[in-house]
Amino acid sequence: MFVWGESEGELGINFDHIWQKTLTVLNPLKPADGSIMNETDLAGPILFCVALGATLLLAGKVQFGYIYGMSGIGCLGIYALLNLMSSSGVSYGCVASVLGYCLLPMVILSGSAVFFSLQGMIGTVLALVIIVWCSLSASKIFISALDMEGQQLLVAYPCALLYGLFALLTVF
Amino acid sequence: MRKENCEGSKHRTRAAPDPPPLFDDTSGGYSIQPGGYPAPGADVAFNVNHLLGDPVANVAMAYGSSIASHGKDIVHKELHRFVSVNKLKYFFAVDTAYVAKKLGLLVFPYTHQNWEVQYSRDVPLPPRQDLNAPDLYIPTMAFITYVLLAGMALGIQKRFSPEVLGLCASTALVWVVLEVLALLLGVYLATVRSDLSTFHLLAYSGYKYVGMILSVLTGLLFGSDGYYVALAWTSSALMYFIVRSLRTAALGPDSMGAPAPRQRLQLYLTLGAAAFQPLIIYWLTFHLVR
Numbered sequence: 001m002f003v004w005g006e007s008e009g010e011l012g013i014n015f016d017h018i019w020q021k022t023l024t025v026l027n028p029l030k031p032a033d034g035s036i037m038n039e040t041d042l043a044g045p046i047l048f049c050v051a052l053g054a055t056l057l058l059a060g061k062v063q064f065g066y067i068y069g070m071s072g073i074g075c076l077g078i079y080a081l082l083n084l085m086s087s088s089g090v091s092y093g094c095v096a097s098v099l100g101y102c103l104l105p106m107v108i109l110s111g112s113a114v115f116f117s118l119q120g121m122i123g124t125v126l127a128l129v130i131i132v133w134c135s136l137s138a139s140k141i142f143i144s145a146l147d148m149e150g151q152q153l154l155v156a157y158p159c160a161l162l163y164g165l166f167a168l169l170t171v172f
Numbered sequence: 173m174r175k176e177n178c179e180g181s182k183h184r185t186r187a188a189p190d191p192p193p194l195f196d197d198t199s200g201g202y203s204i205q206p207g208g209y210p211a212p213g214a215d216v217a218f219n220v221n222h223l224l225g226d227p228v229a230n231v232a233m234a235y236g237s238s239i240a241s242h243g244k245d246i247v248h249k250e251l252h253r254f255v256s257v258n259k260l261k262y263f264f265a266v267d268t269a270y271v272a273k274k275l276g277l278l279v280f281p282y283t284h285q286n287w288e289v290q291y292s293r294d295v296p297l298p299p300r301q302d303l304n305a306p307d308l309y310i311p312t313m314a315f316i317t318y319v320l321l322a323g324m325a326l327g328i329q330k331r332f333s334p335e336v337l338g339l340c341a342s343t344a345l346v347w348v349v350l351e352v353l354a355l356l357l358g359v360y361l362a363t364v365r366s367d368l369s370t371f372h373l374l375a376y377s378g379y380k381y382v383g384m385i386l387s388v389l390t391g392l393l394f395g396s397d398g399y400y401v402a403l404a405w406t407s408s409a410l411m412y413f414i415v416r417s418l419r420t421a422a423l424g425p426d427s428m429g430a431p432a433p434r435q436r437l438q439l440y441l442t443l444g445a446a447a448f449q450p451l452i453i454y455w456l457t458f459h460l461v462r
Contacts, residue, residue, distance in 0.1 A: 077316075084257075084264040085309070150267035157313060161320060 018044045025101050025137045031144065040093040045100020048107055055110040056170065066169060074162040075099055081158055086146040094145070099162070102138035105130045106163060110170045118171045127167045135160035263308035263371055265298040273303055274310060278382050279406070281413040304417065308371060311378020318344065318381045321388055325460040328392070344381075347452055351377045358441045376414060380449050383410050384457050391461030399461045407450035414446045 021044060024030070049071070053064060079095040109130045112118070118127065139156035142148070148155070251257070277284055290302045299307040323337040355373045383406030391399030419442055 081264070081312075084261055085266075150269070153268045154266065154271060154309065158316070161316060164320070 014041070017041065021101050022104065024141065025104050031140070040091065040097045042093065042097055042100065045097055045103065048100055048103045051107045052103060052110055052166075055107060055114060059110060059113045059170075061169070067166075070162075070165050070169075071099075074165070078158055078162065082142065082146065082155070085151060085154070086148050088146060090146055098138055098141050098145075099159070102134045102141070102159070102163075103166070105133045105137075106166050106170065109167065113170055123171060127171055131160055131163045131167050134163040138163075259369070259371065260308070262296075262298055263306065263375060265300050266307050266309045267300050270299050270303065270307070271310060274299075274307070275382065277303070278310075278379055278413060279386070279409055281409055281416065284416075287416045287419075306372055306375035306417075308375050308378070311375055311381060314381035314385060315344065315348070315378060318385050318388075321385060322460055325388060325392060344456060347456065348374070348377060351448070351452070355441075355445060358444070376418065376445075379413070380410055380453055383407065383449075384453050387453065388457050388460055391457075396461065399457075403450070403454060403457075407453060410449050410453075411446040414449065415442055418442045418445065 018041070049067075053067065056067075075092070075096050078099065079090065079092050082090050082095060109118075109127060112126070113123075117123065135156040138159045139152045142155050143152050287304055289304045290297045296302070296305060299305040319337065319341045322340040326336055326340075352370065352373050355377065356370065359373075386406050387399055387402040390402035419439070
């Protein structure tokens with residue numbers, strides 16, 4: 001544990017925080033703590049993006065260009081919207097970090113696409129549930145970190161559009 | 173152990189003869205005031221910069237961060253030249269209750285009584301507190317949803333490709349720009365002295381995307397007949413909505429002394445803008461519901 005702690009500090013990656021944020025994403029109904037996004041780290045999101053790409057590759061879809069393009073433009077759009085809607089501003093790194101963390105359920109969806117085809121009623125329902133899950137947790141983290149009240153559904157809708165695009169890539 | 177090494181190197185370099193001009197020139201925030209604070213300022217700068225214990229890395233990091241902040245400042249300055257962000261923020265101060273009520277109003281505006289935009293000391297109230305105030309959240313979301321829905325509709329008809337999606341998006345965008353320009357020209361010609369800024373006109377011309385989405389959805393679910401029924405309903409609702417809203421908005425907070433021909437011109441402008449909406453809705457959606 002002594003060696004583990006040292007390498008953690010040297011790399012600048014705080015595994016405990018990553019685990020905490022992952023737990024927040026996995027349980028969308030529990031209210032989030034506003035201070036967890038005080039330090040933006042991209043280690044978790046990058047891990048989830050790689051996992052998503054790997055599961056897509058296993059399912060036979062090689063569309064990395066679209067994934068990168070869509071995520072970049074989508075992050076930029078949500079960054080602009082959040083800056084306009086909230087009283088305090090938000091940095092691009094924070095937006096990218098939150099959106100990347102909430103990509104975790106999408107990895108579950110594309111993982112299940114490896115085992116059975118998603119083009120059918122079950123696949124559509126599963127995709128819709130996962131989209132709602134992702135966007136609810138993303139909006140929950142955003143409004144608790146930026147102190148926006150009465151706007152959770154308004155923030156969840158553009159996130160749902162973005163994750164819907166990801167789900168389209170996964171399903172089709 | 174690592175902390176000891178850090179402090180040891182700090183002590184060592186503080187004692188050695190360091191080159192102050194190198195640090196002062198390249199690090200953005202630590203420049204020495206002319207003629208003042210030589211020792212304490214330098215010490216503070218060295219404390220922060222020697223966390224990694226490597227002077228070259230510190231110089232690179234400081235230089236990089238100063239370039240990044242300089243770039244961000246340039247982007248902000250250019251952005252503020254074109255768009256007043258504070259005025260834009262007014263249009264996004266919405267909450268869920270406002271959006272829900274406004275969407276209901278766009279679909280069924282006939283029972284709404286009071287269309288006046290409320291002011292507090294000559295400043296219009298934000299959309300959170302006033303249902304009649306225009307906003308830009310609904311038009312923006314409706315536009316993006318329309319583009320995605322168009323892509324999906326084309327995908328269902330097996331005519332999808334990313335280029336077609338881009339074509340849909342740019343066509344719709346061009347129509348929005350043309351309509352806002354035409355409205356601006358009309359407002360200028362009629363010399364209406366009103367609170368209608370460009371963003372107001374953008375908001376009102378963006379509300380028709382809600383009607384478009386409903387028409388396309390109905391057309392996809394219920395076929396061609398459903399499409400025409402939904403088109404007729406949303407067009408009439410939208411025309412009523414625009415005429416009632418723009419008539420009070422164009423007149424502004426004090427509208428007593430406008431002469432008759434100017435009032436008639438304003439009325440014609442509003443009616444013309446309203447009548448143009450169904451044509452655009454039809455033009456942009458009929459090829460999706462075939």
